[in-house]
Amino acid sequence: MQKWFETSLGQYLLEEEQSYFDQAVINIFGYNALQIGFPQLNFLCANRIPYQFRLGISPGASFYALPDFLPIESGSMDLVLLPHILEFNSNPHQILREVHRVLMPEGHVLISGFNPFSLWGVTRYWKTVRNEFPWYGQFIALPRLKDWLKLLDFEIVGGRLGCYAPPFSKEKWIKRFHFMEAAGDRWWPISGGVYFLHAVKQIHGMRIIKPCWENKLSTKRKIVPATQKFKNTVK
Template sequence: MSAQNAQQWFETSLGKYLLAHEQSYFDQAVANIFGYNAIQIGLPQFNFLRSNRMPLQFSAGTDCGASLRAAADFMPIESGSMDLVIMPHVLEFNENPHQILREVHRILIPEGHVVISGFNPLSLWGANRYFKPARSDFPWCGNFIALSRLKDWLKLLDFEMTGGRLCCYTPPFKREKWRAYFNFMEAAGDRWWPISGGVYFLQATKHMHGMHIIKPGWKNALAGKKRIASAAQRFNDNSIEKKLHINGYNQINSDKQ
């Protein structure tokens, strides 16, 4: 995906329509996620972390404007250091989305959060890709990933789905007046065709499975027992020698009797 191509598309009427929905959802989704470190992977020209209150926020990617210039599938970030990761349209424009999800799982702390947005192939937006004369343009050049498949990938990494929704039910017309004619689809989309939104959002939490070893109370059981000295004791005290002499004398007298 070319950053310039994506930037130009978001400046169109259809791009602004999508951007308004994306910004609204991310603002709501990340506002009440707390922690210390948050990262946005992809689309650094848009601040989708603006409503979050974590002290450290930065963007990462290969596009100009990213705070950290790095590939999404191999992040130079310490494992278990991020509280929140958001990925606006990253997976469908990368050749190895599985590796990106593994990297997200690696850098997240236990119970850390990830918020993902993606284009839905089972929608009018997905069908529109096959009727475009220029399929090399953004966003039709992407490999749209079905929501059900993305959920399966996340479950394999022990993520738990905690939220999500779909939007952009109207056909992806370039002209605003044509989208206005079909605006009723946007209002009724969640009720009548809930899986046919052009864009989906998905929230998930990283879980770590482990065990706590319960040890028996060996220390308490051995506390009252005498232990063998770890080193030989030196008897230099005269009082000890006297006691040994007296005990021996008493033993001899008892034998005579």
């Protein structure tokens, strides 16, 4: 995995992801931020939250743990990043449930994933690269991921797609097809190799409406005809 990120294609992906995460997290505030997966990469560097942690099982992690069962207090995180962790785990639903648990109400989650309906998604069916990173991952379709988030009461507030150029292994071909980045957003926006989602945790509560008995009684006491008072005094 680390070797792949050092290739030309891996650097191309990292530049796209770092650009998105820098723009998305810069105005998110709070006390605690967590990045799950790829701890050797710091996607929280543009954020100003004072306490930042990177969770994983490889060097660079703040603490070692699996994303399925987070050793973190419920409702304690303001921001959680999931860079490509869902498609390389056997139980992505459990990871999302854990993220929902540790996030505080109105907490933010940012997700990046490989789009199966793209040139990147087609590449994983080639026999020569089928067992290599990242092509062996279980790519999750964007509509399906949105449905999972809605079931957990997340509200999707932003996102986009990127990496429209074909996943060439050589740098010169990646640069030659770089024009597809601008053209992709305009002409085929759903075919980007990578998608990004920004969602906010929503908590639906209820408001108990109590009858205002005291106000009703006080208004009834005040409504006394002045003429009746005058007649009683005359008698």
